Amino acid sequence: MPRPTIALVHVEFTDEQQALRKVVRDFAESEIAPHAERWDAEHTFPTDVVRQMGDLGLFGIPFPEEYGGGGADLTTLCIAIEELGRVDQSLAITLEAGVGLGANPIYLFGTEEQRQAWLPDLCAGRALGGFGLTEPDAGSDAGGTRTTARLDGDEWVIDGEKAFITNSGTDMTSLVTITARTGGTGGGLPEISTIVVPAGTPGLTVQPPYRKMGWHASDTHGLTFSGCRVPAANLLGERGRGFAQFLQILDEGRIAIAALAVGVIRCCLEQSVAYAGERQAFGRPIGANQAVAFACSDLAVMAENASLLTYQAAWRHDTGRPYKREAAMAKLYATESAVTATRMATQVFGGYGFMDETLVARQYRDAKILEIGEGTSEIQRLVIARDLGLPVG
Numbered sequence: 001m002p003r004p005t006i007a008l009v010h011v012e013f014t015d016e017q018q019a020l021r022k023v024v025r026d027f028a029e030s031e032i033a034p035h036a037e038r039w040d041a042e043h044t045f046p047t048d049v050v051r052q053m054g055d056l057g058l059f060g061i062p063f064p065e066e067y068g069g070g071g072a073d074l075t076t077l078c079i080a081i082e083e084l085g086r087v088d089q090s091l092a093i094t095l096e097a098g099v100g101l102g103a104n105p106i107y108l109f110g111t112e113e114q115r116q117a118w119l120p121d122l123c124a125g126r127a128l129g130g131f132g133l134t135e136p137d138a139g140s141d142a143g144g145t146r147t148t149a150r151l152d153g154d155e156w157v158i159d160g161e162k163a164f165i166t167n168s169g170t171d172m173t174s175l176v177t178i179t180a181r182t183g184g185t186g187g188g189l190p191e192i193s194t195i196v197v198p199a200g201t202p203g204l205t206v207q208p209p210y211r212k213m214g215w216h217a218s219d220t221h222g223l224t225f226s227g228c229r230v231p232a233a234n235l236l237g238e239r240g241r242g243f244a245q246f247l248q249i250l251d252e253g254r255i256a257i258a259a260l261a262v263g264v265i266r267c268c269l270e271q272s273v274a275y276a277g278e279r280q281a282f283g284r285p286i287g288a289n290q291a292v293a294f295a296c297s298d299l300a301v302m303a304e305n306a307s308l309l310t311y312q313a314a315w316r317h318d319t320g321r322p323y324k325r326e327a328a329m330a331k332l333y334a335t336e337s338a339v340t341a342t343r344m345a346t347q348v349f350g351g352y353g354f355m356d357e358t359l360v361a362r363q364y365r366d367a368k369i370l371e372i373g374e375g376t377s378e379i380q381r382l383v384i385a386r387d388l389g390l391p392v393g
Ligand SMILES: Cc1cc2nc3c(=O)[nH]c(=O)nc-3n(C[C@H](O)[C@H](O)[C@H](O)COP(=O)(O)OP(=O)(O)OC[C@H]3O[C@@H](n4cnc5c(N)ncnc54)[C@H](O)[C@@H]3O)c2cc1C
Pocket: 097, 101, 130, 131, 132, 133, 134, 136, 137, 138, 139, 140, 141, 163, 164, 165, 166, 167, 212, 215, 220, 369, 372, 373, 374, 375, 376, 377, 378, 379, 382, 393
């Protein structure tokens, strides 16, 4: 079925942003869409295509040109992620995590030396970084991290386990940034710091890939650290600032995940409108039935709302305004809407919607994790409620 496009009109993007949208859309249509079903079925991480995304400059979009970046902003990155998410979520999350979780901690908290050492390859998409926050027993409660790092001379010795780490085991992975306990604060709370562990460091073991419900072409592994030694200079930012650092990383990441969800909802809208016009039942297009037509109307409303919340949050970020609540609202609304939208689109497609070769079927399987990763829906509601001043625990 040809892929229709329905534009959302609310935000005025710059000429550069609109040009970038077209470049990414064309790339997604020509280099990703024809192969995504196979990558999904074969659980293949398409390294060559990820490198091509690097050649387009996508991994460097929000970083300064001096590190090989594009000198643009989060809004522009969101546009690229949205366009990829419209076609395939695995490639969209590879970009989102590569930038937001891989390169961004180095950019935000690294010394000039660390930036120069790691960022050029990450910005160029020659390398990918992972961010190891989650552990088998510490996800939403990420402050409960049990991984330890102790200084031994001029090295950190790391022991522990991380779970579900995106981009951590690809052929291109150059590093994973982890949070670890580096001591106590005196008040009974752990001191948490952030440390860069280069890929291939002895004592770091990348576990076999998970068997996932979706995101089959995205790379996700558990990591174990056993007497893993890295230079003391691999500490990222100030010792003991790990908790504050990951909260900042997640705030930005939530806007980018919301953008991915916008792409998913747009996909559902476009696919449903086209199918409702062509599929015949009882001698007329199924879209002649109000039930089907109204489903499409609801998808259009969801797409607009999710898009408005997302780009408003990105704009607040890019213009230096507070954006914590807006990021949580965008992530909450857009990702829950994406799950609803994929279920509705699958319904519009009837039995064909349940077949793996149908795009909305893959989007349906892939969408669920959007409500979980980088903070579950419940955690977004907590963030919003606290920001409203409520004494919620
Ligand atoms: C495919 C995939 C990729 C991922 N990539 C990464 C990555 O790159 N890096 C990384 O660090 N992590 C990653 N994650 C981990 C992800 O961020 C966590 O799974 C998520 O934060 C939830 O943590 P958890 O799984 O431990 O669930 P839990 O924290 O155990 O939560 C279980 C349930 O309890 C609810 N809950 C918990 N606490 C509260 C509360 N206080 N109030 C209300 N409800 C609550 C949650 O909302 C959820 O519904 C990834 C996960 C997946 C599946």
